[in-house]
Amino acid sequence: MFLRLVKPQDILLSTFLILLYCGGRNSLSNLRVSVPSIVLRGENTTFNCTWDTDKTDKIWAVKWYRGTIEIFRNIFDEIPPIKTFPLDNFHIDEFISDGKTLLLRNVNFHNTGEYSCEVIADQTFHTLIKKAHMQVVDLPDDKPRISGIKDKYQIGETIEAMCTSWHSHPPANLSWFINEEPARTDYLKPLKIREEYDETFTSVLNLKFEISHHHFRNGAIKLKCTSSLLTIYWQSSMVELHEASPRLGQLGIGKDETTTVVTRETQSDRSAVITADTAKIEAKPVMPVASLSTLVLAGFGVMEYIVINTVLSELILSVLLR
Structure with missing residues (x-):
């Protein structure tokens, strides 16, 4: 009987084929x-x-x-x-x-x-x-709510507004916009997050700034707060704040809305004592002076108010002195 010697490379080839068949497929x-x-x-x-x-x-x-x-x-x-x-x-x-x-x-x-x-x-x-x-x-219960504001503001006043988004998981992201532009970071206070009893969160973001001329657009300021959650939720709320009419005291005008009529002294023959003619003058009806609120409602401005009342005062004086 003859024995055939097996070469080492044959053993390696056989091992590779077995592995390929059993585990390499x-x-x-x-x-x-x-x-x-x-x-x-x-x-x-x-x-x-x-x-x-x-x-x-x-x-x-x-x-x-x-x-x-x-x-x-x-x-x-x-x-x-x-x-x-x-x-x-x-x-x-x-x-x-x-x-x-x-x-x-x-x-x-x-x-x-x-x-x-x-x-x-x-x-x-x-x-x-x-x-x-x-x-x-879990999505917020409702769209964000804006609170802490009033309807009208004047230049120089401070707006303090609060935006709240309730009961979401994870906490909602809040953003403020002024006239459709992102609010400056120095206007914002740090975001507050409150954990609720049902494992949800309430987010609060405050906005505070002093009103300047450029904030008013056509006599109004638009404030918008947006609430977002990942890629599946986005809601917003908007309010419009109007410019309040300036007070008369701030314009250098008396607070009394009626104009006082002052009569000047006439010639000597008419200034001695109160006569019957004077009584007649007192009996004449006096044209009422237009009030600021009436003229403003009619569409007139403050300067028009001053001019109109000056003219009315002159007319009243001329009637009284006849």
């Missing part, structure tokens, strides 16, 4: 995981896990993880094949979930995190795993 490939990135609290959500397999192999098991904790598995050759693992605040529907599909019911903020699907081939134990992230959110 792509019996499992193209793993795809679908997990919604954002879900509203209280809703049901579905995860999906799909893959491609070689005809000569099959799947031994599909497993789902929350972070590093296993929450579901389906080992197809076991009886029963499906098993879930108790985890606080997780509600997996075992009747619908089969590995390719995983149904979470009534999601809550504790369900936010990273999820992984692991697929294991039967013959080769070739394993693929892929991850995806989900965030559970």
Whole structure:
């Protein structure tokens, strides 16, 4: 009997072919995981896990993880094949979930995190795993509310306004705009966030600035506050503040809205004593002097008010001195 010597390179080649056949074949490939990135609290959500397999192999098991904790598995050759693992605040529907599909019911903020699907081939134990992230959110109860303001302001006054967005998770982002332009940072106070009893947050952003001429546009200032949350929520509220009419005292005009008529002394023959003619003059009806409020309502300005009342005063004097 003759023995054939085996060359070392033949051993290496045989080993490579065995490994290629047993473990190097792509019996499992193209793993795809679908997990919604954002879900509203209280809703049901579905995860999906799909893959491609070689005809000569099959799947031994599909497993789902929350972070590093296993929450579901389906080992197809076991009886029963499906098993879930108790985890606080997780509600997996075992009747619908089969590995390719995983149904979470009534999601809550504790369900936010990273999820992984692991697929294991039967013959080769070739394993693929892929991850995806989900965030559970709660939208604000209503659009942002602007408070702390009045209807009319004058130049030089200070506006102090507050914008509030209630009950969201995570906290809403707030922004102020003046006449559709972003408010200066020195007008803003730091954002305040208050945690509520139901694990939501209320956001508050204050605005404070002194009014200048350039703030009024056509006699008004428009203030807008916007509230946003990730990429799924955006709401705004706007108020319009009007310019108040300046006070008469600020314009150097007496506060009394009536003009006093002053009579000058006449010639000597008419200035001795009060005569019957004087009595007649006193009996004549006096034309009322227009008030500032009446003229303003009629569309006249302050300067027109002064001119009109001066003319009326002269007319009254001329009537009295006849």
